[in-house]
Structure formats: structure tokens, C-alpha cells
Amino acid sequence: MTSTAPIIDARGVWKRFGGLAVLKGVDLSVAERELVFVIGPSGSGKSTFLRCLNRLEEPDDGSIQVDGIELLSPKTDINAARRRIGMVFQSFNLYPHMTARQNVMLALRKVLGQNKDQAATVAARALDRVGLAERMDHYPAQLSGGQQQRVAIARAIALEPRVMLFDEPTSALDPELVGGVLNVMRELRQDGMTMVVVSHEMAFAKAAADRVVFMADGQKLEEGPPAQIFEAPQHERTRAFIRQIDRH
Amino acid sequence: MEDFLFAFLNWDIVTQAWPILWRGFAYTLALSAMTVPLGLAGGVALALLATSGPWWVRLLAAGWTDFFRAIPPLVLLVFLYAGLPFAGIDVGAWGAVALGFLLNTGSYYGEVLRAGIESVPRGQMEAARSTGLTRGQALAHVVLPQAVRNVLPDLVSNTLEVVKLTSIASVVALPELLFQARQAQNATYNATPIVAAAIAYFLLLWPLVRLVSRLENRAMAGR
Numbered sequence: 001m002t003s004t005a006p007i008i009d010a011r012g013v014w015k016r017f018g019g020l021a022v023l024k025g026v027d028l029s030v031a032e033r034e035l036v037f038v039i040g041p042s043g044s045g046k047s048t049f050l051r052c053l054n055r056l057e058e059p060d061d062g063s064i065q066v067d068g069i070e071l072l073s074p075k076t077d078i079n080a081a082r083r084r085i086g087m088v089f090q091s092f093n094l095y096p097h098m099t100a101r102q103n104v105m106l107a108l109r110k111v112l113g114q115n116k117d118q119a120a121t122v123a124a125r126a127l128d129r130v131g132l133a134e135r136m137d138h139y140p141a142q143l144s145g146g147q148q149q150r151v152a153i154a155r156a157i158a159l160e161p162r163v164m165l166f167d168e169p170t171s172a173l174d175p176e177l178v179g180g181v182l183n184v185m186r187e188l189r190q191d192g193m194t195m196v197v198v199s200h201e202m203a204f205a206k207a208a209a210d211r212v213v214f215m216a217d218g219q220k221l222e223e224g225p226p227a228q229i230f231e232a233p234q235h236e237r238t239r240a241f242i243r244q245i246d247r248h
Numbered sequence: 249m250e251d252f253l254f255a256f257l258n259w260d261i262v263t264q265a266w267p268i269l270w271r272g273f274a275y276t277l278a279l280s281a282m283t284v285p286l287g288l289a290g291g292v293a294l295a296l297l298a299t300s301g302p303w304w305v306r307l308l309a310a311g312w313t314d315f316f317r318a319i320p321p322l323v324l325l326v327f328l329y330a331g332l333p334f335a336g337i338d339v340g341a342w343g344a345v346a347l348g349f350l351l352n353t354g355s356y357y358g359e360v361l362r363a364g365i366e367s368v369p370r371g372q373m374e375a376a377r378s379t380g381l382t383r384g385q386a387l388a389h390v391v392l393p394q395a396v397r398n399v400l401p402d403l404v405s406n407t408l409e410v411v412k413l414t415s416i417a418s419v420v421a422l423p424e425l426l427f428q429a430r431q432a433q434n435a436t437y438n439a440t441p442i443v444a445a446a447i448a449y450f451l452l453l454w455p456l457v458r459l460v461s462r463l464e465n466r467a468m469a470g471r
């Protein structure tokens with residue numbers, strides 16, 4: 001891998017809700033093709049930070065560059081920027097009034113301006129990639145949670161984003177459905193997708209992550225390769241947290 | 249019994265009054281075809297302002313909605329028709345009805361649609377925006393279709409009320425069904441035209457009433 005500029009470069013990101021500072025100057029830089037895992041206790045600001053990376057949440061201070069775009073600049077066309085940043089949510093958020101294929105087609109048509117036939121073809125390919133070619137014409141309510149989350153991944157990757165953000169993609173799933181979603185994520189990684197994943201799937205992190213970031217109280221407390229963070233963390237907070245999730 | 253039939257269900261009178269009643273019915277249909285879309289358009293606008301504007305716009309939209317739901321529609325209509333000319337503004341009978349229904353009916357539709365929009369989880373908008381859709385596109389393709397579906401029984405039910413309410417246009421001398429029925433009643437000294445008008449309303453609205461029941465049952469079953 002050549003040492004080019006990072007594809008995500010967030011610096012000093014602050015976010016307050018009312019009087020409460022939820023992010024206190026978070027830095028994160030992610031290289032192309034890197035898979036970064038973000039862990040940390042509930043309420044530490046993981047989701048808020050991830051949502052700042054596509055500006056679903058407006059940071060109060062700091063700078064964020066994604067794929068060379070100054071995300072927080074008023075001149076930036078945020079909708080154009082967001083095509084390059086896919087996001088997958090804990091609760092899937094599929095459009096319930098559309099079939100799996102229509103879910104994927106909407107942005108292809110409205111954002112990329114593809115015609116109906118093009119979009120249908122691209123959507124079919126994306127759904128095939130997540131193993132749902134046979135379920136294309138099903139509505140979300142007719143799919144299992146794991147299948148719904150894979151449709152949500154297809155909806156994001158169909159736009160050919162440069163980075164993918166995952167916010168606890170498996171934590172709303174029954175245990176037996178988690179594997180299918182993780183497999184899709186593993187394949188994405190093998191295809192070279194840059195990914196930031198908030199999740200507590202430790203086994204997956206150990207096997208697939210390049211780097212693990214531990215957040216606490218709105219700050220990045222430490223980061224490093226999975227082996228280091230999981231086996232020999234520097235901070236007592238990290239150690240306590242790892243002990244606690246290992247027990248589950 | 250004989251007297252009752254003579255006064256209320258007099259076939260001779262029906263045939264006599266038929267052409268004038270029919271014209272009234274056509275007016276009622278035309279009025280409905282104008283007021284329902286107007287009210288819906290006003291309602292969508294109000295609901296969008298009340299759910300996605302800045303705080304002061306929301307407040308304004310909420311106040312507006314409250315105000316025009318509290319004013320009796322008949323009072324509003326008479327004011328627009330007979331009051332505004334004192335300020336040099338003469339909107340005419342059709343104009344007064346259009347404006348009155350836009351304000352009154354728009355507020356009712358707006359309230360229903362606002363509830364519908366609020367029933368759609370926030371994650372829907374966020375998912376749509378995360379793929380690069382504009383707020384307007386997300387509203388049009390993702391939020392509003394679900395909002396409408398969630399409150400469909402209330403929307404149809406409101407539409408039913410709007411069609412009934414077009415009869416107040418008779419007050420500003422628009423010759424809709426009720427107006428014509430009263431004309432016919434006066435001309436024939438017989439109540440049959442009023443009964444005939446009631447039957448016409450029933451035949452027009454009964455399918456909508458059935459539809460509301462079916463939608464409500466479906467909504468209950470879906471729960």
C-alpha cells in the first residue's frame with residue numbers, strides 16, 4: 001500500500017447537545033482500504049462521531065475531509081459528498097413501502113440520475129453481491145433481520161461509495177443471523193472497501209480489523225492493532241471495558 | 249301515511265325538480281373537485297412547515313392550523329364573501345369558497361398529515377439523506393408515502409367531511425345541490441327535493457364511508 005493522504009481525516013471534532021459535550025475534539029484518520037473498528041461504552045459518542053463523518057450530525061467545531069472533500073465547508077454540496085460515503089444503521093432503516101430492489105434503486109435514480117433500466121440492473125447486481133438475488137422483489141417486512149441489513153448494505157454499495165460507515169450493523173439481529181451480515185462485510189473488505197465500523201463483534205474485529213479505536217467520554221482514549229487493544233491495552237478504562245464485553 | 253309520502257317522497261315532484269337537482273349535483277361535484285385538492289395542497293404545505301421548518305415557522309404553522317380549525321367554516325366563508333368587500337377586496341362567490349376551504353380544510357388535512365409525518369421513524373429520513381437524496385426528495389419519495397399510508401383512514405374521513413361541507417356554498421348563492429333543493433322546495437311547496445338531495449349525498453358518500461371502514465379494519469389487523 002502506498003502512503004497516500006488518508007481518505008478520511010477528521011480533526012478536533014466537537015459536538016454538543018444543549019450543554020452536554022458529547023464529542024470533545026476527536027481525531028481520526030483512515031487510510032484507503034483500511035478497516036477501523038470503533039468500540040467504547042454506551043454513550044461515549046461512537047454513533048455521534050460516525051454520524052459526523054457524513055454530516056447527519058453537524059459538528060460544532062473541527063474539520064473533516066473525506067476523499068478530499070471538506071465536509072464541513074459551507075461550499076460543499078453535501079448530497080454529492082454523501083454518494084461517496086455509504087452508511088449502514090443498526091435498525092436497517094429500509095423503506096418499508098418499497099421492495100428490496102426499489103430500496104436500492106431510489107438513490108441510483110434520484111442521485112446518480114440513472115434511468116429505470118440502468119438502475120434496475122445495478123440494483124440487481126448489488127443485491128446479488130449480498131446474496132439476495134432471489135429476494136429482490138420482497139418487501140422488507142417479508143425478509144429476516146439479517147436479510148434486511150444485507151439489503152441496506154446493497155443500497156449503500158450500489159452507489160459505489162469510497163468509504164462505508166457501519167453503526168452497530170449486527171446488534172439488532174438474532175445471533176444466528178449475525179454471520180451472514182459479517183460475511184458480506186468481510187467480502188467488502190476483501191474487495192478493498194474502506195470501512196469504519198462501530199461494533200462490539202470482537203471476534204470479527206480480531207480477524208478483520210486493521211485498527212481498533214477505543215472511545216470514552218467523547219474522546220479517543222487509545223487506538224492500535226486489535227491484538228494490542230484486546231490483549232494489552234494501555235489504559236485501565238480500556239482494560240475494564242474489554243473485560244466486560246469479553247464476558248458476554 | 250298518505251300525507252307523509254305526499255310531502256317527502258312525491259314522485260311527481262322528483263320528476264319535476266330533476267333537472268334543477270341534477271344541475272345542483274353537478275355543482276357539488278365541481279366544488280368537491282376544487283376544494284379537496286386545494287385543501288390537500290394547503291395541508292401538505294402546512295404539515296411540511298409544521299414538521300421541518302425552523303422553530304418559528306413551526307410555531308407559526310401550528311398557530312395558523314389552530315386558528316382556522318377553531319373558526320366555524322360558515323363564519324369564515326361569510327366573512328370572505330361579505331366582509332372582505334368592505335376592505336375593497338371582492339373575491340366573488342367561487343373565490344370565497346376556494347379561499348375558505350383552503351384555509352379551513354387545509355388546516356384539517358394539515359393536522360392529519362402532520363401526525364402522519366411524525367409517525368414515520370426519523371431513521372427513514374436519515375437513511376435517505378445518507379444516500380445523497382435532498383430533503384425534498386427524501387420527503388417526496390420516502391417520508392410522505394409512508395405518512396399518507398399511515399393516516400389514510402383519517403384522510404378519507406376528512407375528505408368525506410369536505411364533500412359534505414361544500415353545502416355551505418349555498419350561503420354565498422352558489423347553486424350546488426342543497427341550494428337547488430331549497431329552490432325546488434320553494435317552487436313546489438314540497439319537501440321532496442330536500443329528501444332527494446339527501447339521498448343523492450348518501451349515494452355519493454356511502455362508498456367513501458365503506459372505504460373508511462375497510463381501511464380502519466385493515467389498520468387494526470395490521471397492528
Ligand SMILES: Nc1ncnc2c1ncn2[C@@H]1O[C@H](COP(=O)(O)OP(=O)(O)OP(=O)(O)O)[C@@H](O)[C@H]1O
Nearest residue numbers: 017018020022040041042043044045046047048049
Ligand atoms: N440528538 C441528540 N440529542 C441529545 N443528546 C444526544 C443526541 N444524540 C446523542 N445524544 C447523547 O450523546 C451521547 C452520546 O451518544 P451516542 O449515541 O453517540 O453514544 P454511543 O457511543 O453510540 O452509545 P451506544 O453504544 O449506546 O450506541 C449520549 O449521552 C446521548 O444521550
Ligand SMILES: [Mg+2]
Nearest residue numbers: 046047048168
Ligand atoms: Mg450508538
